[in-house]
Amino acid sequence: MDDVWRPIYQERASNTDTLGVLIYEKKKRISPVTDNFDVILLVVVTEAIAPWYVKHYQFKNKTAAMHIVEEQLLNYWIDTSSYRRVFEWIINGTILFERNKYIAELKEQLEEFPxxxxxxxxxxxxxxxxxxxxxxxxxxxxxxxxxxxxxxxxxxxxxxxxxxxxxxxxxxxxxxxxxxxxxxxxxxxxxxxxxxxxxxxxxxxxxxxxxxxxxxxxxxxxxxxxxxxxxxxxxxxxxxxxxxxxxxxxxxxxxxxxxxxxxxxxxxxxxxxxxxxxxxxxxxxxxxx
Structure with missing residues (x-):
């Protein structure tokens, strides 16, 4: 699955504003946590034109949604629980790219719950x-x-x-x-x-x-x-x-x-x-x- 989406997220990873990219794959046939997409790509950036931008993709019979989210908005979601599925993506997702261990430290912070x-x-x-x-x-x-x-x-x-x-x-x-x-x-x-x-x-x-x-x-x-x-x-x-x-x-x-x-x-x-x-x-x- 990684090879299919690699060209898409590598383009984002090459951007200096990108802090990290992770992938979360659907675990059940009916999957509210992914809006029934087969794959979620979460891209965290320091700054973007829009605080939250989503793109939908299809490859043969597989679907994916890429969420490009500014760090400030992501932290707000985490603090307020206003977009709860992002917790599942971060905690159980796989890191594809990160700058200065950003995603790993974010995972650790959520797991420790200070x-x-x-x-x-x-x-x-x-x-x-x-x-x-x-x-x-x-x-x-x-x-x-x-x-x-x-x-x-x-x-x-x-x-x-x-x-x-x-x-x-x-x-x-x-x-x-x-x-x-x-x-x-x-x-x-x-x-x-x-x-x-x-x-x-x-x-x-x-x-x-x-x-x-x-x-x-x-x-x-x-x-x-x-x-x-x-x-x-x-x-x-x-x-x-x-x-x-x-x-x-x-x-x-x-x-x-x-x-x-x-x-x-x-x-x-x-x-x-x-x-x-x-x-x-x-x-x-x-x-x-």
Whole structure:
């Protein structure tokens, strides 16, 4: 297979902007991870006309897709999990070309999953979890049980992903059968939600209670990234100050929900600061020690 695509990727490898090229071959007949292409060629460059450019190829009965991606965008995908299949390509792909061991070091970084990256991923997933849980609870109380069921299912997915991240793995390359081994409790909740003979209303009600307990269990560890940012100054922070902090940019959309949860659980405390308006106060937040 390498010989077939060699002329295509060698042209890219000769470019001084190219950091690395790897190949990932389809492993199953139906392969969402490759969009059903037989081969994925991932080309990482320092700079290009477009941050992400894709070309499709065919050779006899074989198909390939070449993704030319700027390094900055690739790092964003990795940090935000916004294009999850790229994890599979990098971790299990074969290096065809690299400059200064770029791809090898990238593979090593993903496999090691450094603590800072892990804390950021935990915070992002925890923020999604608090959002889904809050919306599920609201839908349940409004008697929209099927919509609440959907949000509860999303919450369980986040719980499973949190369990995987805590163990030092990227959840992008692990599915429910791995969650069953890593965290049987979360897997059991998932089974109860989808297989129980109880009414949808009762299943959602039980899951909301279970998710609330799990949220509390994971709260301080998963919010450590945010709590560490708040602790950096030793002072209280306004929501606006936190929202524009560069470290929090990747989960800023769910920041309000995660702060609301941490205040409710007394992990954060609120400081009232006077304004020019009578009996109107600014809310600021600090970690409750």
């Amino acid at each position: 603590l800072k990256k892990r804390q950021l991923k935990l915070a992002m997933e925890f923020a999604k979890l608090t959002r889904n849980y809050s919306e599920a609870k609201d839908l349940f109380l409004s008697s929209h049980y099927l919509d609440a069921f959907s949000k509860v299912l999303s919450s369980l997915h986040s719980l499973g992903r949190l369990s995987i991240i805590e163990q030092g793995y990227h959840p992008e390359v692990i599915a429910w059968n791995q969650i069953k081994q890593i965290n049987p409790e979360v897997y059991k909740l998932y089974e109860e939600l989808v297989q129980s003979e109880e009414t949808v209303e009762k299943r959602v009600e039980l899951m909301l209670f279970a998710i609330d307990l799990s949220l509390w269990k994971h709260a301080e560890l998963c919010a450590a990234h945010l709590l560490d940012v708040i602790r950096t100054t030793g002072k209280s922070w306004s929501f606006g100050e936190l929202k524009v902090h560069p470290s929090i940019r990747l989960y800023e959309l769910d920041l309000s929900t995660i702060i609301d949860y941490l205040v409710a659980k007394e992990i954060l405390e609120v400081e009232h600061v006077e304004t020019k308006g009578k009996s109107v106060f600014h809310r600021k937040y600090r970690v409750k020690e």
